[in-house]
Amino acid sequence: MLEILRCTVNGRPVEVAYDPRESLADTLRQRLGLTSVKKGCDVGECGACTVLVDGKAITSCIYLTAWAEGKSILTVEGLQGENGELSPIQKAFVEEAAVQCGFCTPGIIMSAVEIVGTGRTYTRDELRKLISGHLCRCTGYENILNALERAVNEANGK
């Protein structure tokens, strides 16, 4: 039997029918068409399905949709500007060539949004730890860290 979820997705109020057995990743992808949310491991280990729930980065494949009632959810689709322009974090990833196949990218971008949103600066080792919940099999992570460092520094006016 379907239930109704009321929450905010990418700044807009949403009402959507869902099956209580669904993960948030399934609901976002299949019912709301937000396919930036990738399903990689489906057990919360790879980070590809990372979205923000009330500002916190979580792996949406091991988060029941029922828990999102009344919450505010942000995915990569919610980052673009009015005319479809990329956010500063996305631009930093482009500038630093931090993307190869792109499968892990939306999840890492969402963790980056959380990290940049703290308004703090971080050492490279701290950043390494903060994105340690993501697997990337292409880049070797160096360019991702460069992009993250750039995004954090830019946000802090450096």
Added chain:
Amino acid sequence: MYDIASLYSASCAEDAISELARDPEAVVIAGGTDVLIKIRAGELAGCRLVSIHGIRELEGVTCRENGDLHIGPLTTFRGITQSEVIRRCVPCLGEAADQAGGPQLRAMGTIGGNVCNGVTSADSASTLMALDAIFRVRGPDGQRDIPISEWYRGVGKVALRHAELLTCIIIPRRHYEGFSGHYIKYAQRSAMDIATLGVSCLVKLSGDKARAEQVRLAFGVAGPVPMRALTAEAGAAGLPVDEAIEKIGALALADVNPRTSWRASREFRMQLIKELSGRALRQAVINGGGAVKC
């Protein structure tokens, strides 16, 4: 889609307890980072879930007037690490919680779930053991307090009866006051890995900080459940710090009983226990303002 027969979202602790009392087979789900994995693996497939996710009364850390710490079981690993009370009174518990899984898991997984699933490798468990925590549980027949020494009953088994809910983790003031501590997780990766061995050590130094007046040593994965190393604690107590650091590892070998698993052999774990006990004590001494030669 998860293979779940039903999902009951409890509104408060009482509501969860009465629903669990109605359904003797129901499974409690909190942060979901263990239960959902087990459902997906087939272990809990077809189960009926009672969700306590987001119940406010079970979240947060407070320091009571008498100095006892009350930790809500739904406090996430990150909530533990970031808590001002934890940072001030038991920083080593916050550091241990910061080594579970990865950042996203730590924003979801709860300290209550970490101890209720009865797993020996739980990153918060050995430090809670060393702190000799008390688990307050509530059920249809009321409330009772269970010391952590009586909590673990076997692999995946704890003293919780069906329809009982862990409602508070208590760390009495005298269990942490004057102690400094350190947790070491030994694993193959720095993130997203399960401990091959975990060791937590607390020490209360003498006034001149030259001797280890009291030592508490606890392990994860040194046996089927998290355990204290009482022989090692007694043997190290009262010794000058350098001597305690040197001796504690060998002493701990009498307390433990690790097994060979695909992660590591018994022999390797024994070596880790011997080596890491001293290192954990050494750092605990340093954290307590003591000086070490070795």
